[in-house]
Amino acid sequence: MDKFSLNLEKYAEITVKIGLNIQEGQRLLIAAPIVSAAFVREVTKSAYRAGAKDVHIEWNDEQISKIKLEQAPEESLKEFPAWKAKGYEEMAKDGCAYLSIVASNPDLLAGIDPDRIAIVNKTNAQHLMGFRKMTQSSQISWCVVSTPTKEWAAKVFPTLPTEEQEAALWEAIFNCTRASLEDPVSAWEEHSNNLRSKVDFLNDKKYKQLHFRAPGTDLTIELPNKHIWVGGGAKNANGVNFVPNMPTEEVFTTPKRDGVNGVVSSTKPLIYGGNIIDQFSLTFENGKIVNFHAEVGGETLHRLIDTDEGSRYLGEVALVPHSSPISQSNILFYNTLFDENASNHLAIGSAYPICIENGTKMSNEELKEEGSNSSLTHVDFMVGSNEMDIDAVKEDGTVEPLFRNGDWVI
Numbered sequence: 537m538d539k540f541s542l543n544l545e546k547y548a549e550i551t552v553k554i555g556l557n558i559q560e561g562q563r564l565l566i567a568a569p570i571v572s573a574a575f576v577r578e579v580t581k582s583a584y585r586a587g588a589k590d591v592h593i594e595w596n597d598e599q600i601s602k603i604k605l606e607q608a609p610e611e612s613l614k615e616f617p618a619w620k621a622k623g624y625e626e627m628a629k630d631g632c633a634y635l636s637i638v639a640s641n642p643d644l645l646a647g648i649d650p651d652r653i654a655i656v657n658k659t660n661a662q663h664l665m666g667f668r669k670m671t672q673s674s675q676i677s678w679c680v681v682s683t684p685t686k687e688w689a690a691k692v693f694p695t696l697p698t699e700e701q702e703a704a705l706w707e708a709i710f711n712c713t714r715a716s717l718e719d720p721v722s723a724w725e726e727h728s729n730n731l732r733s734k735v736d737f738l739n740d741k742k743y744k745q746l747h748f749r750a751p752g753t754d755l756t757i758e759l760p761n762k763h764i765w766v767g768g769g770a771k772n773a774n775g776v777n778f779v780p781n782m783p784t785e786e787v788f789t790t791p792k793r794d795g796v797n798g799v800v801s802s803t804k805p806l807i808y809g810g811n812i813i814d815q816f817s818l819t820f821e822n823g824k825i826v827n828f829h830a831e832v833g834g835e836t837l838h839r840l841i842d843t844d845e846g847s848r849y850l851g852e853v854a855l856v857p858h859s860s861p862i863s864q865s866n867i868l869f870y871n872t873l874f875d876e877n878a879s880n881h882l883a884i885g886s887a888y889p890i891c892i893e894n895g896t897k898m899s900n901e902e903l904k905e906e907g908s909n910s911s912l913t914h915v916d917f918m919v920g921s922n923e924m925d926i927d928a929v930k931e932d933g934t935v936e937p938l939f940r941n942g943d944w945v946i
């Protein structure tokens with residue numbers, strides 16, 4: 537077997553065994569673009585080997601989505617097939633595992649009317665809310681992984697000859713996900729344990745507040761009384777471990793909805809709905825974004841934070857050491873799944889109910905009462921760098937250093 541095929545097989549294997557942790561007799565639902573077919577076939581084989589009962593694939597194609605955005609009558613952008621949303625929910629109730637494969641052209645939607653994009657994003661979010669609740673609250677095992685497209689590869693490796701770009705991106709993905717290692721399954725077990733030890737440390741400390749300092753950033757983030765740090769994987773309703781994102785280098789929790797104050801500046805471009813937002817800053821008062829500025833994509837940023845009431849607030853604070861493999865690769869992926877794992881980041885929009893004690897059993901109102909934000913959207917943006925320091929403040933006011941020059945000091 538050639539090196540590429542071997543790595544592809546190992547990538548599929550960690551997706552099935554670590555990401556989804558497929559159990560005997562379980563169904564697998566995969567949402568995948570047609571350009572990812574070769575990888576989907578490997579995942580399907582690996583899933584049946586692991587004991588899956590059935591693998592169902594929902595294919596999509598971003599060119600078709602773009603044609604619809606350009607040409608379909610506006611009222612159809614507000615429609616979503618009820619049978620599809622119902623089918624997703626039925627499979628989730630049956631305890632399926634869910635794999636979402638992302639392979640996109642970061643510039644796909646450049647030039648498309650942002651109003652029409654916003655309608656489609658909102659429609660999808662509204663109709664898939666029930667299903668998303670089951671994934672976000674870890675009812676079922678789910679995982680997001682990425683595969684290259686030639687447009688994406690060209691964006692990441694613009695100086696390479698065209699015919700080498702896609703292979704270079706595959707290699708970067710294999711490296712960042714540890715798929716290229718000799719025994720990626722045990723490497724992942726060790727990595728997850730490392731992340732969990734950070735999570736345990738932070739959960740023991742029950743810090744009251746974090747203070748982020750870097751050029752262009754001076755931000756305090758209060759944490760809810762019942763906040764929980766999460767990382768290195770999750771457990772589904774049956775107590776089975778799974779890893780929702782591969783790669784993953786983060787430990788995260790939710791900020792207190794009304795407890796964020798100061799200014800934060802982005803350190804990497806953010807791709808949102810096919811558009812780039814870059815070199816932006818947000819100003820917070822009592823949790824709310826009261827001012828923003830972007831050198832690139834200001835209009836797109838405006839639409840993002842205007843999605844609904846909750847998109848004016850934060851739903852995630854995540855810590856990632858600057859020494860992570862993705863950060864060290866020095867590659868800008870133009871893809872949140874990778875770039876968020878290179879850097880400390882925050883998310884605009886909804887918080888994960890798993891980040892609040894008993895949060896998965898609470899209604900949206902109860903979550904809000906505990907300081908957890910809800911919104912139709914959840915978009916990560918990168919704020920970390922090797923110049924970032926973070927202090928943690930305890931209940932009694934004691935200040936402890938967490939990060940210096942972008943890395944853990946605990």
Ligand code: ZN
Nearest residue numbers: 786854876916
């Ligand atoms: Zn994150």
Ligand code: ZN
Nearest residue numbers: 852883915916
């Ligand atoms: Zn996030």
